[in-house]
Amino acid sequence: MPMKVAGVFNPDQGIETIGLEDLGEVRYNLGAAELCEEAIRLGEANLTAEGALVAYTGQHTGRSPKDKFVVRDANTEGKIWWDNNRAISPEQFDTLFDDFKTFLKGKNVYVQDLEGGADPANVLPVRVITEYAWHSLFIRNLLIRPDRARLATFVPKMTIIDVPSFRADPARHGTRSETVIAVDLTRMIVLIGGSAYAGEMKKSVFTVLNYLLPERSVMPMHCSANVGPQGDAAVFFGLSGTGKTTLSADPTRTLIGDDEHGWGEDGIFNFEGGCYAKTIRLSAEAEPEIFATTRRFGTVLENVVLDERRLPDFDDGSLTENTRCAYPLHFIPNASETGRAGHPKNIIMLTADAFGVMPPIARLTPAQAMYHFLSGYTAKVAGTERGVTEPEATFSTCFGAPFMPRHPSEYGNLLRELIAEHEVDCWLVNTGWTGGAYGIGRRMPIKATRALLSAALDGSLKSAAFRTDAHFGFEVPVEVPGVDGSILDPRSTWADMEAYDRQARKLVGMFINNFGKFESHVDHAVRGAAPRVQEAAE
Numbered sequence: 001m002p003m004k005v006a007g008v009f010n011p012d013q014g015i016e017t018i019g020l021e022d023l024g025e026v027r028y029n030l031g032a033a034e035l036c037e038e039a040i041r042l043g044e045a046n047l048t049a050e051g052a053l054v055a056y057t058g059q060h061t062g063r064s065p066k067d068k069f070v071v072r073d074a075n076t077e078g079k080i081w082w083d084n085n086r087a088i089s090p091e092q093f094d095t096l097f098d099d100f101k102t103f104l105k106g107k108n109v110y111v112q113d114l115e116g117g118a119d120p121a122n123v124l125p126v127r128v129i130t131e132y133a134w135h136s137l138f139i140r141n142l143l144i145r146p147d148r149a150r151l152a153t154f155v156p157k158m159t160i161i162d163v164p165s166f167r168a169d170p171a172r173h174g175t176r177s178e179t180v181i182a183v184d185l186t187r188m189i190v191l192i193g194g195s196a197y198a199g200e201m202k203k204s205v206f207t208v209l210n211y212l213l214p215e216r217s218v219m220p221m222h223c224s225a226n227v228g229p230q231g232d233a234a235v236f237f238g239l240s241g242t243g244k245t246t247l248s249a250d251p252t253r254t255l256i257g258d259d260e261h262g263w264g265e266d267g268i269f270n271f272e273g274g275c276y277a278k279t280i281r282l283s284a285e286a287e288p289e290i291f292a293t294t295r296r297f298g299t300v301l302e303n304v305v306l307d308e309r310r311l312p313d314f315d316d317g318s319l320t321e322n323t324r325c326a327y328p329l330h331f332i333p334n335a336s337e338t339g340r341a342g343h344p345k346n347i348i349m350l351t352a353d354a355f356g357v358m359p360p361i362a363r364l365t366p367a368q369a370m371y372h373f374l375s376g377y378t379a380k381v382a383g384t385e386r387g388v389t390e391p392e393a394t395f396s397t398c399f400g401a402p403f404m405p406r407h408p409s410e411y412g413n414l415l416r417e418l419i420a421e422h423e424v425d426c427w428l429v430n431t432g433w434t435g436g437a438y439g440i441g442r443r444m445p446i447k448a449t450r451a452l453l454s455a456a457l458d459g460s461l462k463s464a465a466f467r468t469d470a471h472f473g474f475e476v477p478v479e480v481p482g483v484d485g486s487i488l489d490p491r492s493t494w495a496d497m498e499a500y501d502r503q504a505r506k507l508v509g510m511f512i513n514n515f516g517k518f519e520s521h522v523d524h525a526v527r528g529a530a531p532r533v534q535e536a537a538e
Helices: 032-041 090-104 133-142 199-216 244-248 288-293 366-375 408-422 446-457 497-521
Strands: 004-006 025-028 045-047 053-055 068-071 086-088 109-116 124-130 158-163 180-184 189-193 219-227 233-237 254-257 260-264 267-270 274-278 300-302 324-328 344-351 361-364 377-380 392-395 425-430 466-468 475-477
Touching (some): 053 133, 086 090, 109 133, 109 199, 233 267, 361 366, 366 408, 366 425, 425 446
Parallel strands (some): 025 109, 344 425
Antiparallel strands (some): 219 233
């Protein structure tokens, strides 16, 4: 009996082409209104009082990197950074895929035909098949949405099958647990089971683009990006919580995107057609553009607690600190219509240094930029409800290690070549703590960070007087108009300067220990960009 289908799609490229048969109804490319209706009707989600869709993901409120696997075959054997990527065999993937097909028999599914990559020369057509209607709306918001004419001729080059209610069998499938994200980079199929966290789909597309693009001399980047009125593009690298989304949402500049981009021969381009912003402690005053999206129909709120009026309580992290909203890029008033810009004039590497050691901004040489890119440093803090004040350093190479299938040196060398070719200015910006470590100092004032960024982006900061940092060797401005000069020297902000020196030596040691695994893959200049353990200057 043929499957019932609904929606616009290429009839020659139905999901039966990958062996999905005997399903219930297959709903292709439904819009926001239809998907919201479906999600509410099925009890998957609810509406807020202001019209956004809110859904809860249960046990998994973030990604499950330890449950992600890449198929190790003749094609991937010599290309994948296996120290960073767990492997499963083609036979284990085949068994898993067969079990997915069996599990879905008789079930209704939702299909979105979308694109990753706003550059026509590097676009990846992606088909996403989901068990949940709200997941279909989520990924429709996040990726690039083809028009009806393109849907009628759409040919997928990558397929994601997302089935949260499927449970993997470690003994049968070679997985770690009942949760699985299995990536076959030869057949371009991703299987997601056992997790309702929608971000797994988005990051699967990023992983595949990170694998494909370097072979075309295109640099994939975990970054936000914007462009000024003079065409001066800027790229913001950073791990979660460092300010990528917040700082790139600048009303004076056009937003290219908030999380994933490529850099090729014609400039930078967004991989996505939407944003996936953290909402914990979100406010209309600090982030008005993002806050406004949470009040719009079509936005998906993930794990956000509602109050008795059905309004989001963004200060409530009782379910998770990783509360999110997913919305189309055009919900931001100054978003780019093309998702593209020229070659960047500035690269910003963001770190939230909870040790209170890093200056609020520093200028990097190309070698230092590669060193800090490969290091990918930030720091996280324990939950304040437990009273823990000791920061924990996090080094995620290329500012996105979980999504990097290839060795970091491939990305680092490509970035360094692009920086040199286009004479890009590079800056390290600390959005973390000043005046002491977390628990003693205070968070870097957002007003000061924005002022420093503005000076870097408009070029005026280059003419400032600089000093050389005693530990890290990068250049730090000594005076910037509109910024309290005291915060430019982090040591002077500490009441106990000897405590600062001890903390600085501790952090430098962490950098050196972490970078040991990269030393054989970089040249003398990059090795020479490492910080040095020494006594701080009096």
